[in-house]
Amino acid sequence: MSRAAPRPLRLALAGFGNVGRTFAELLPGPYGRALRAEGAAPVVTAIFTNRHGAAIDPRGLPLRRALRLVRAGGSLDALHRGPPVASALDLVRRAPADVLVELTPLAPTTGEPAISLARAALGRGLHVVTANKGPVAHARARLARLAARNGVRFLHEGAVLDGTPVFNLVERCLPGARILGFRGLLNSTTTRVLAGMEAGASFEAALADAQRAGVAEADPRHDLEGWDAAVKACALANALMGADVRPAAVERRGITGLGPEDVRAARGRGAVLRLVARARRDGRAVRVSVGPEEVADGDVLVSRGADGVLVLETDLMREIGIWEGAGGVDQTAYAILSDLVAIARGRRRR
Numbered sequence: 001m002s003r004a005a006p007r008p009l010r011l012a013l014a015g016f017g018n019v020g021r022t023f024a025e026l027l028p029g030p031y032g033r034a035l036r037a038e039g040a041a042p043v044v045t046a047i048f049t050n051r052h053g054a055a056i057d058p059r060g061l062p063l064r065r066a067l068r069l070v071r072a073g074g075s076l077d078a079l080h081r082g083p084p085v086a087s088a089l090d091l092v093r094r095a096p097a098d099v100l101v102e103l104t105p106l107a108p109t110t111g112e113p114a115i116s117l118a119r120a121a122l123g124r125g126l127h128v129v130t131a132n133k134g135p136v137a138h139a140r141a142r143l144a145r146l147a148a149r150n151g152v153r154f155l156h157e158g159a160v161l162d163g164t165p166v167f168n169l170v171e172r173c174l175p176g177a178r179i180l181g182f183r184g185l186l187n188s189t190t191t192r193v194l195a196g197m198e199a200g201a202s203f204e205a206a207l208a209d210a211q212r213a214g215v216a217e218a219d220p221r222h223d224l225e226g227w228d229a230a231v232k233a234c235a236l237a238n239a240l241m242g243a244d245v246r247p248a249a250v251e252r253r254g255i256t257g258l259g260p261e262d263v264r265a266a267r268g269r270g271a272v273l274r275l276v277a278r279a280r281r282d283g284r285a286v287r288v289s290v291g292p293e294e295v296a297d298g299d300v301l302v303s304r305g306a307d308g309v310l311v312l313e314t315d316l317m318r319e320i321g322i323w324e325g326a327g328g329v330d331q332t333a334y335a336i337l338s339d340l341v342a343i344a345r346g347r348r349r350r
């Protein structure tokens with residue numbers, strides 16, 4: 001039996017930073033192969049950046065050239081066809097695309113500009129895939145309803161624990177189970193800073209390592225002050241526990257005041273310091289907190305030197321945990337691929 005030729009899957013990228021560029025590097029190779037196996041031929045038709053210009057080309061942009069230009073500090077404008085792009089919203093409104101891949105920086109207290117970009121895309125019938133936890137924590141239910149009204153998907157597997165399946169795990173593999181609470185290490189940067197100090201580095205050197213690896217936020221205070229973990233915890237609580245919590249309401253402490261002496265003191269007590277996110281049901285409400293805790297050696301949160309861990313407490317399956325080994329930005333780029341595969345499979349079924 002002959003297979004039908006893959007149908008184009010046109011992608012508009014809002015944000016071409018650590019994650020967007022890694023995704024673009026892998027798209028011509030393994031990611032493209034995975035999508036074509038699902039009947040979709042990916043083509044990037046639009047890219048927006050803040051400081052490196054923007055480009056739209058309905059025939060498909062030359063990705064290798066786009067990567068070279070941005071890495072050399074040049075502008076994508078050189079690849080653009082048509083009237084100039086005035087803003088990210090302008091690009092989303094007119095990109096010849098099937099999917100908006102939203103990868104703009106985190107804005108912990110508002111979720112913007114990601115929410116407006118997602119709304120504009122869904123409103124004109126584009127699927128939206130994002131690794132940005134802001135729109136998930138602040139507006140997931142609204143965006144999912146808008147997507148459903150327009151017959152498209154709002155997918156966000158990369159918003160928590162990178163490409164490790166968390167939302168998909170609960171939605172697809174734990175039918176009927178109620179999530180009663182969770183605890184986890186949701187922020188890689190703080191895990192790396194604390195682990196780095198355990199290994200003898202200074203706070204600043206350990207943070208610089210996380211920045212070089214591309215895992216710190218554009219503004220690393222969002223990691224260090226616990227905002228990133230708080231936004232992720234809200235995204236989980238709202239999506240998995242039916243809560244309606246906003247990051248500003250999270251009881252939040254970061255790791256900015258901690259130094260090598262605190263890490264050593266914890267070690268002396270047979271524990272390691274980690275930034276732990278927690279959620280638990282409290283009557284009809286869900287309480288969410290983020291703060292540094294001494295975690296005993298051997299606890300599942302720290303037993304294997306993970307970058308990220310999530311332990312879910314459920315009614316029907318008791319505790320279930322998922323673990324992400326130390327890695328890089330490719331783990332987040334993989335989340336984009338897995339959401340695109342879900343979209344490609346959906347198109348095939350229609």
Ligand SMILES: NC(=O)C1=CN([C@@H]2O[C@H](COP(=O)(O)OP(=O)(O)OC[C@H]3O[C@@H](n4cnc5c(N)ncnc54)[C@H](OP(=O)(O)O)[C@@H]3O)[C@@H](O)[C@H]2O)C=CC1
Binds near residue numbers: 017088106113
């Ligand atoms: N890095 C990681 O390991 C992970 C990141 N994430 C999330 O993925 C998203 C992208 O992360 P990452 O690639 O590391 O971020 P970067 O800061 O590396 O890249 C952000 C991109 O967005 C562009 N940009 C900046 N401000 C705006 C704006 N106001 N409107 C439109 N575009 C803008 C930047 O432009 P310019 O290139 O000109 O600076 C850049 O291209 C974030 O929301 C982050 O929280 C999630 C999981 C892991």
Ligand SMILES: N[C@@H](CC=O)C(=O)O
Binds near residue numbers: 187188190216223228
């Ligand atoms: N800055 C974040 C990146 C992923 O969301 C982190 O350190 O975990």
